[in-house]
Amino acid sequence: MTNTNQSQTASEAARKAALAKQAAPKLGLLTTEQKNHALLRMADSLVAEAESIIAANTEDLQRGQENGTSASLLDRLALNHKRIEAMAEGLRQVVELPDPIGELLEETTRPNGLHIRKLRVPLGVIGIIYEARPNVTVDAAGLCLKTGNAVVLRGGSSALSSNKRIVEVLHAALSETDLPADALQLVEDPSRASVDEMLKLNGLLDVLIPRGGASLIQNVVKNATVPVIETGAGICHTYIDASAQVVMALQIGLNAKVQRPSVCNSMETLLVHRAFAERHLSMIADQFVQQSVELRGDVEARKLVPAFKEAADEDWDTEYNDYILNVRVVNDIDEALEHIRLHGTMHSECIVTENAENAVRFLQEVDAAAVYHNASTRFTDGFEFGFGAEIGISTQKLHARGPMGLPALTSTKYCIQGSGQIRG
Amino acid sequence: MTNTNQSQTASEAARKAALAKQAAPKLGLLTTEQKNHALLRMADSLVAEAESIIAANTEDLQRGQENGTSASLLDRLALNHKRIEAMAEGLRQVVELPDPIGELLEETTRPNGLHIRKLRVPLGVIGIIYEARPNVTVDAAGLCLKTGNAVVLRGGSSALSSNKRIVEVLHAALSETDLPADALQLVEDPSRASVDEMLKLNGLLDVLIPRGGASLIQNVVKNATVPVIETGAGICHTYIDASAQVVMALQIGLNAKVQRPSVCNSMETLLVHRAFAERHLSMIADQFVQQSVELRGDVEARKLVPAFKEAADEDWDTEYNDYILNVRVVNDIDEALEHIRLHGTMHSECIVTENAENAVRFLQEVDAAAVYHNASTRFTDGFEFGFGAEIGISTQKLHARGPMGLPALTSTKYCIQGSGQIRG
Incomplete structure (x- = not known):
């Protein structure tokens, strides 16, 4: 009463x-x-x-x-x-x-x-x-x-x-x-x-x-x-698919990490398809390092770029809000989806790909407030979405979700x- | 996690x-x-x-x-x-x-x-x-x-x-x-x-x-x-305004109380404008008694119908789900609105009136999932609203409200x- x-x-x-x-x-x-x-x-x-x-x-x-x-x-x-x-x-x-x-x-x-x-x-x-x-x-x-x-x-x-x-x-x-x-x-x-x-x-x-x-x-x-x-916590991923455009993938990844690392829609983990990683991970890593980002890799990523620190188990579940990035090499989109399912916080997730079928799958199957194809997760924001204001970003599913x-x-x-x- | x-x-x-x-x-x-x-x-x-x-x-x-x-x-x-x-x-x-x-x-x-x-x-x-x-x-x-x-x-x-x-x-x-x-x-x-x-x-x-x-x-x-x-609890009121049609007020009140007393959208308290009560409360009370409803009145209601039991303080906050009804005489719509604000559970509330201005005020000012003008509160139901199904009636304001x-x-x-x- x-x-x-x-x-x-x-x-x-x-x-x-x-x-x-x-x-x-x-x-x-x-x-x-x-x-x-x-x-x-x-x-x-x-x-x-x-x-x-x-x-x-x-x-x-x-x-x-x-x-x-x-x-x-x-x-x-x-x-x-x-x-x-x-x-x-x-x-x-x-x-x-x-x-x-x-x-x-x-x-x-x-x-x-x-x-x-x-x-x-x-x-x-x-x-x-x-x-x-x-x-x-x-x-x-x-x-x-x-x-x-x-x-x-x-x-x-x-x-x-x-x-x-x-x-x-x-x-x-x-x-x-x-x-x-x-x-x-x-x-x-x-x-x-x-x-x-x-x-x-x-x-x-x-x-x-x-x-x-x-x-x-x-x-x-x-x-x-x-x-x-509930608002807030964001462990956001960017998945670079095999067919991704190299420059686009690099720009989206860099933007998601370093444009403002302290906020919830910035990226904490980069997932890279093996085919892309074998050709481009070394170059991508160089660009992040030039932006003062510390890189922590899984076993497969470190085979390709031995300079990576070793990512600890808990790193995949950590919101750094800082110039630190986890990097994992995956064999296909299913591995990327599974990683996001296990480690994401249902905030913002991105796929970079030229493969329309994979883009549709990612948009459909990822369970998050905002799911991106070929755009930076940093856009999850009331002003960027055109709302003219933002009281916060909901990470729950009841009542309101997203900005x-x-x-x-x-x-x-x-x-x-x-x-x-x-x-x- | x-x-x-x-x-x-x-x-x-x-x-x-x-x-x-x-x-x-x-x-x-x-x-x-x-x-x-x-x-x-x-x-x-x-x-x-x-x-x-x-x-x-x-x-x-x-x-x-x-x-x-x-x-x-x-x-x-x-x-x-x-x-x-x-x-x-x-x-x-x-x-x-x-x-x-x-x-x-x-x-x-x-x-x-x-x-x-x-x-x-x-x-x-x-x-x-x-x-x-x-x-x-x-x-x-x-x-x-x-x-x-x-x-x-x-x-x-x-x-x-x-x-x-x-x-x-x-x-x-x-x-x-x-x-x-x-x-x-x-x-x-x-x-x-x-x-x-x-x-x-x-x-x-x-x-x-x-x-x-x-x-x-x-x-x-x-x-x-x-x-x-949150679903459920309903302490629902019907307010009979001075200008209410007598037969309509009686039918809506009876329906809200006795058509199925055990459910949350049934009425627990009848509020009656003094001008209406002085002319019709005795007749209304007889009709409820014929339907085996026990009536509990406030001081003013008992002056008009001495047969009413005395309503205790806690009665106004009780969801009887039974053949019991509180009756209170009020001096104006403001008293009715104040009573509902203090004792309602934001479920379903009704005004019976021919006064358009009072109808608008009641619909605007009552804070409840469903607010009725000249219809029984018993209609708060997913099927009656045309939804074809109902998982419950939300009495909270987040996410879903009402059926x-x-x-x-x-x-x-x-x-x-x-x-x-x-x-x-």
Whole structure:
């Protein structure tokens, strides 16, 4: 049973989720114009209040330095005028996107005269647990509010001062609009307990979306009783078939590995057909090495290129997110498919081939969110797919799979109009 | 990481889920004709083997009698030639339904030439945990296999002998078809441990669908780490507005309560606008009493009809599934909406009114899978909605909401064809 009358003694997460839930119905009824107006006010306020946000961010950076946070992490955490302008620009782009709420998905009139419509509605209250840069705070808020959803944000403790100030600024902006400010909530308790509690807020949260590293996501998937949309982990393969064009195979492979190794749609393992490998693996390997990629091969690959390190068993199941690549030589497409079945994470997989039959087989038989023929796995992305936004990349099969745009943040409702029909 | 090489020491549930997972890719590639042929063979075999199924069922019935099972439960458990023919007929009806697999849902060509298709694919392996009659075994198997999904069934221990024999018969039928028999698995361990284990088979099961009473469903929702589609609980309301036609309101209310009180889309609480109640509640109450319905009223309802029992606080949150009805008098539609928001389970809700504005408000503002204007909540059903089948009624907002037909048992996959595109 839903309990929105959370008392003062309830935890911060439960209290704030209850406030969000109370705001959600009103938010769900706003027009697109009302929501867009609110998003634009949010964008303007971020820019107007940039100084105070940067001041709060400085506190986070100082605390990070004292705690020995790495330089690369501090760089991700740091805000400046340009980054704040980019956050505001992100909100303005969401304004431009079509509003999915209210869309008529199905319509039928039954023989008994019942008129049934299936309409797109908000999910309700979305919990987002993340650890990344403060821009996620603005990004997630914009996408959720545009789709009529209230949102409870729980960001990483390293960005707490920044996130608090950002949400203060956004609340002040919303207070001058029709969008209830309570629809946006930030859980400030930096302890693990606040995350643990959010995972169990059934009746207050309709869905949880974790965004972050594998351990954060696995904690949510394993412990949440609230429904979860799993995002993230990608052990992506590129299979170079016997008939692949050499230059194309090289370019796609290089792009999938080195264009941005730290992200989930980058390649971790290159599978190469023996016929191709015998002629071209040595050249391909040279090109990867020139891009500072460490190569780890199976026995057959190392016969062809003895310079490869030996790949350990666990390497085939490791998401490096780094300049490291496994290379395996396979005898045919079946071996490639079997390898992907055993070691893939159902994220993004690619075949490079001129053989139409093998391309069809690969596209059909690989069980993944995105399966590519002759294109880099790096394209698995909401913007690259033309969605204009992305809340994450779902690696589960329920509800949403692959890059999630605005419709992934919606549910449906059947509205049935009759004239006194009863069931016989 | 997925592990399909479950050793002999793995539990029965894990071993059988692994077999199902291995069978799933082959099943997913079958044509509609191949799947339909298999379903028809299953139907024919059930009828041909009816005697042996009835013999096994007799064992269940005897065990039930020895254990003191109630007569109504024994009746639900009992199989005879007519019921087995009905199970076979159910499979034949699934054959007639369109196959959703392979459906092209979206198609786009991006400015860079990437051709992106979003296709409907099977979910993979579906776990179904149920306690109901043995017909669920056949029903669930038919719906899952038609949609290219392997299925791991875990039925109630009271029907174990029946379920074992049914699955033996279906396996024998499948062995003469292209559909891999391993795609259908029955977990026979009757202990609670086998359920507990299924809840955690991430990587082997893609989704769990519990079917049964509230405690079974809550156990699955609260403890599963595999994604769940929640079905079931329905505390459904009918709100009679001031302007409702009297006869229509009476007929819809009676139908929602007494046509089949034991099911989730039946009504538990009648909300009546004061203006309507003052004129008609006494007459309405008489009609319910004539249908053997016990009535429990709030203070205001009891002022109008002193014969009502007093409704206790917890009654408003109770799914009776019985000839009991709560009655509350409200001052306006806002009070009705607030009551439903606090006590509804987002299943099915109805307004009876001639006021178009109130009808629109109710349809828009009530957050439920199915919202009715001037029709009985009893229509929330896959067959009544024209889906031709129903795997259950989802009361969650993710993936599927409301009656679930075949498309609810599918996922999607992006297939991307390029000509060497790389990301810049």
